[in-house]
Amino acid sequence: MDLFEYQGKQYFARYDIPVSKGDVAVTVDQAIAAADAAGYPVVVKAQVQVGGRGKAGGIKLANNADEVRTHAGNILGMDIKGHIVKRVWVENASDIAEEYYASFTLDRGAKKHLLMLSREGGVEIEVVAEKNPAAILMLHIDPVDGLPAAAAKKAAVDANIPEAAQQGVADILVQLYRCFVDGDCDLAEINPLILKPTGEVHALDAKVSLDENAEFRHPEWAEFQATVELDARELLAREKGLQYIGLDGTVGIIANGAGLAMSTLDVVNQVGGSAANFLDIGGGANADVMAGALEVINSDKNVKSIFINIFGGITRGDEVAKGIVEALGRVDLRAPIVIRLDGTNAAEGRDILKNAGIPESKLTSKSTMLEAAEAAVALAK
Amino acid sequence: MAIFVDQNTKVIVQGLTGGQGKYHGLRNKAYGTQIVAGVTPGKGGTDVEGIPVYDSVAEAVKATGATASFVTVPPKAASAAILEAAGAGITFIVCITEGIPAQDEARTYNTLVRDFPKVRLLGPNCPGIISPGKCNIGITAGEIAQLPTAKGPNVGIVSRSGTLTYQALYELKQLGIGVSTCVGIGGDPVPGTSFIDCLREFQADPETHAIIMIGEIGGSAEEEAAEFIKANVTKPMSAYIAGVTAPAGKKMGHAGAIVSGGKGTAQGKMDALRAAGVLVGHNPTEAGSLMAGIVAGLS
Numbered sequence: 001m002d003l004f005e006y007q008g009k010q011y012f013a014r015y016d017i018p019v020s021k022g023d024v025a026v027t028v029d030q031a032i033a034a035a036d037a038a039g040y041p042v043v044v045k046a047q048v049q050v051g052g053r054g055k056a057g058g059i060k061l062a063n064n065a066d067e068v069r070t071h072a073g074n075i076l077g078m079d080i081k082g083h084i085v086k087r088v089w090v091e092n093a094s095d096i097a098e099e100y101y102a103s104f105t106l107d108r109g110a111k112k113h114l115l116m117l118s119r120e121g122g123v124e125i126e127v128v129a130e131k132n133p134a135a136i137l138m139l140h141i142d143p144v145d146g147l148p149a150a151a152a153k154k155a156a157v158d159a160n161i162p163e164a165a166q167q168g169v170a171d172i173l174v175q176l177y178r179c180f181v182d183g184d185c186d187l188a189e190i191n192p193l194i195l196k197p198t199g200e201v202h203a204l205d206a207k208v209s210l211d212e213n214a215e216f217r218h219p220e221w222a223e224f225q226a227t228v229e230l231d232a233r234e235l236l237a238r239e240k241g242l243q244y245i246g247l248d249g250t251v252g253i254i255a256n257g258a259g260l261a262m263s264t265l266d267v268v269n270q271v272g273g274s275a276a277n278f279l280d281i282g283g284g285a286n287a288d289v290m291a292g293a294l295e296v297i298n299s300d301k302n303v304k305s306i307f308i309n310i311f312g313g314i315t316r317g318d319e320v321a322k323g324i325v326e327a328l329g330r331v332d333l334r335a336p337i338v339i340r341l342d343g344t345n346a347a348e349g350r351d352i353l354k355n356a357g358i359p360e361s362k363l364t365s366k367s368t369m370l371e372a373a374e375a376a377v378a379l380a381k
Numbered sequence: 382m383a384i385f386v387d388q389n390t391k392v393i394v395q396g397l398t399g400g401q402g403k404y405h406g407l408r409n410k411a412y413g414t415q416i417v418a419g420v421t422p423g424k425g426g427t428d429v430e431g432i433p434v435y436d437s438v439a440e441a442v443k444a445t446g447a448t449a450s451f452v453t454v455p456p457k458a459a460s461a462a463i464l465e466a467a468g469a470g471i472t473f474i475v476c477i478t479e480g481i482p483a484q485d486e487a488r489t490y491n492t493l494v495r496d497f498p499k500v501r502l503l504g505p506n507c508p509g510i511i512s513p514g515k516c517n518i519g520i521t522a523g524e525i526a527q528l529p530t531a532k533g534p535n536v537g538i539v540s541r542s543g544t545l546t547y548q549a550l551y552e553l554k555q556l557g558i559g560v561s562t563c564v565g566i567g568g569d570p571v572p573g574t575s576f577i578d579c580l581r582e583f584q585a586d587p588e589t590h591a592i593i594m595i596g597e598i599g600g601s602a603e604e605e606a607a608e609f610i611k612a613n614v615t616k617p618m619s620a621y622i623a624g625v626t627a628p629a630g631k632k633m634g635h636a637g638a639i640v641s642g643g644k645g646t647a648q649g650k651m652d653a654l655r656a657a658g659v660l661v662g663h664n665p666t667e668a669g670s671l672m673a674g675i676v677a678g679l680s
Contacts, residue, residue, distance in 0.1 A: 108570050108600040143487040214482035259542020262623040267664050269626040
């Protein structure tokens with residue numbers, strides 16, 4: 001789950017990472033109140049999860065309430081690369097002497113935590129990595145050891161952070177690491193991490209991605225969940241507890257298992273079609289789950305055909321077939337189904353479907369994944 | 382021969398008294414696996430259809446001499462269960478639990494590396510391992526696995542995805558090709574056992590003559606495997622990578638299946654494997670028929 005900047009800053013604040021005084025606003029009046037509280041001058045920042053906000057006019061400096069009114073009025077509702085701005089973050093503007101970069105992620109190859117620290121902040125780290133890789137310090141941290149204060153200080157020195165900022169950067173690294181580990185982040189990034197002319201080090205931006213597997217121990221994440229931007233199909237899927245990702249093709253997909261679902265998308269693409277979604281119904285595909293899945297797909301107006309791809313391992317083909325028959329009784333589908341049922345008890349399952357009296361215009365059965373994909377794509381054209 | 386587990390492997394089930402643990406534990410036993418005990422704190426002294434249950438792994442190991450454990454407990458309890466097994470002398474741990482926080486996984490993995498270097502963890506979030514006819518630990522339906530033959534050729538399977546693992550077993554069964562061992566390494570960001578660990582064992586196993594590898598988008602495990610194959614694997618291989626059409630930045634069901642910053646794409650992985658001499662199919666069936674061609678050439 002990716003957080004908005006303002007949520008990231010609020011999350012940082014929980015771990016004592018210094019951020020600018022500010023507040024989030026959804027109306028112009030709220031923005032002015034936030035600016036009055038933060039103290040002028042302020043920066044009004046569009047809250048969207050896409051890069052290039054500044055260039056698009058989504059970040060503006062305001063010296064007084066009138067300027068906040070103008071800028072917040074322009075930015076709220078603005079379309080930045082297809083993202084509509086619903087909120088602005090208004091914070092006290094900072095004087096900047098230098099800009100650095102700091103982040104923690106999990107390096108999957110090394111199976112260790114990875115600190116990236118650079119003296120060259122304020123630009124995308126990918127750009128620095130390409131143009132001047134020597135300017136980035138990469139330090140692996142054993143999750144069992146963690147990051148002691150002395151190691152953080154050494155990292156700041158090794159990354160050529162100027163002496164005046166070394167201790168401040170090291171302190172923030174320790175706090176950011178605690179946020180990354182205890183806060184169950186997939187990514188905790190500060191860019192830029194600034195040195196003020198007065199000597200303090202401070203997080204001017206926040207990019208945080210949370211590991212949803214850890215949700216059970218973070219009740220405070222509920223408010224972040226509430227602002228996750230989902231389309232209508234994704235909202236319905238979430239209500240039904242399904243693993244669903246909306247795409248923009250015309251073949252609705254239902255498969256059991258994440259790997260098979262991914263593979264189904266690929267095969268549809270391979271035979272010249274495009275998938276409307278990714279949907280994994282998981283191991284035990286009973287009638288309720290199948291009906292829910294069909295309902296979600298049926299709510300997608302782009303769907304012209306539905307490809308159900310089931311491989312019975314633990315899931316038994318006869319149970320899946322019963323589920324489909326029952327689900328068809330509950331959901332009135334707009335698009336025809338092509339099903340490929342294979343694996344454990346597949347023959348029994350196909351018999352159940354055949355004997356259920358479903359007209360062929362509504363459901364056809366194919367014995368291989370490729371044949372089924374071809375049939376589904378043909379129906380979608 | 383087979384890799385990691387065989388007919389002599391004695392297995393305990395941590396979580397045998399739970400719904401999933403009981404269902405799969407008993408299925409594994411019915412398949413012929415030596416399921417010798419269950420462990421559930423507070424339920425020591427009871428039994429599950431004749432399988433004795435102990436309060437701790439240490440007691441179960443002492444009573445039975447088990448060396449392998451099947452961990453099927455909820456995400457909150459999984460890390461502690463894995464470390465308990467390692468501490469009690471278990472050397473092969475299969476964890477099927479899905480949904481363990483990545484921070485817990487990273488800490489558990491590195492704790493094992495440091496304190497229990499001889500212990501192998503398979504998973505988490507994996508379907509388990511089956512050496513057909515000998516041992517089945519996990520959730521794979523044993524009947525879809527073709528038995529290996531004494532003279533071969535037999536195929537080893539290693540996969541990151543559960544259903545695609547079953548699909549691969551099924552394809553080989555349709556073709557009448559025997560399987561030495563099928564290992565599901567799981568789809569999480571920090572798997573205990575990697576493709577490379579399995580490839581090394583398959584390369585050394587005299588009963589394995591060819592290898593199928595099934596990968597998916599995200600991370601760089603397939604690219605690292607390709608490097609290893611180039612340098613160390615002489616047995617012929619076919620492969621399939623799922624997720625060619627997956628959109629960037631979205632987790633495709635598995636926590637580890639995500640393309641980020643242009644890295645971890647299916648195309649990059651397929652290119653790397655092809656460059657290492659692996660025959661790469663566009664779908665699981667094609668990987669199976671490519672393997673059929675390989676096997677025909679070996680017999």
